[in-house]
Amino acid sequence: MSVEENLRVIEAAQKALNDRDLDRFENLHLNSVLQRDPQNPQGIKGPKAIRASLQPFLTAFPDIRFATETQFGAGDWVTQLGHVRGTNTGPLEMPGGPTIPATNKAVRLPVAMVAKLEGGKFAEINLYFDQAGLMAQLGLLPPPPQPEP
Numbered sequence: 001m002s003v004e005e006n007l008r009v010i011e012a013a014q015k016a017l018n019d020r021d022l023d024r025f026e027n028l029h030l031n032s033v034l035q036r037d038p039q040n041p042q043g044i045k046g047p048k049a050i051r052a053s054l055q056p057f058l059t060a061f062p063d064i065r066f067a068t069e070t071q072f073g074a075g076d077w078v079t080q081l082g083h084v085r086g087t088n089t090g091p092l093e094m095p096g097g098p099t100i101p102a103t104n105k106a107v108r109l110p111v112a113m114v115a116k117l118e119g120g121k122f123a124e125i126n127l128y129f130d131q132a133g134l135m136a137q138l139g140l141l142p143p144p145p146q147p148e149p
Contacts, residue, residue: 003073006117010080013122014066020058026051029122037127039095050125056093060102061086066111076123080113084129088138100140107137 001009009028016025029047036043037053044053057064064086071080085108092100109129116124135141 001076001117001120003075003078005120006073006076006078007071009117009120009122010071010078010113010115011068014068014080014082017054017066022051022054028120030118033122033125035125035127037125038129038131057086059090060088060092060100061107062090063087076116076118078113078115078117080115081110083108083110085109092138100138103138103140105138107134109134109137 013025013028016022016028026047029050031046033047033050034043034045035050035053040053044050061084064084066082066084068080068082070082071078073079085106087106088103090102092102094100112128114126114128115122132141133144136143
């Protein structure tokens with residue numbers, strides 16, 4: 001598929017997430033898809049596992065929206081830079097840790113994705129986002145030091 005067609009696939013995946021159409025989101029992934037992210041650096045495999053990994057965020061941030069700032073590709077590889085926005089009005093389940101009660105704080109989190117597509121479906125996904133920055137925005141960690149002018 002062309003880069004333009006692959007970029008349309010990632011746009012369709014983002015729209016499916018924003019519309020909460022998780023069945024459509026799953027259908028855009030190969031059964032063998034591998035996703036790596038800060039919470040799963042070793043990777044998780046398969047569309048159902050990826051969907052399950054999203055559920056804590058969708059519960060904690062029911063109004064979460066994914067937005068693209070720029071995207072580009074080369075061959076089967078695409079990169080998308082963007083952000084997510086949402087308000088923490090639900091409990092946030094932490095992998096291997098306690099559930100954090102809702103803080104009712106709004107967050108904006110930059111996100112980067114580098115993905116490989118095969119036949120119009122995700123084959124490999126690498127997500128990058130700042131977990132510590134998210135926790136600081138929720139008031140659960142001190143804010144990072146600001147550079148002096």
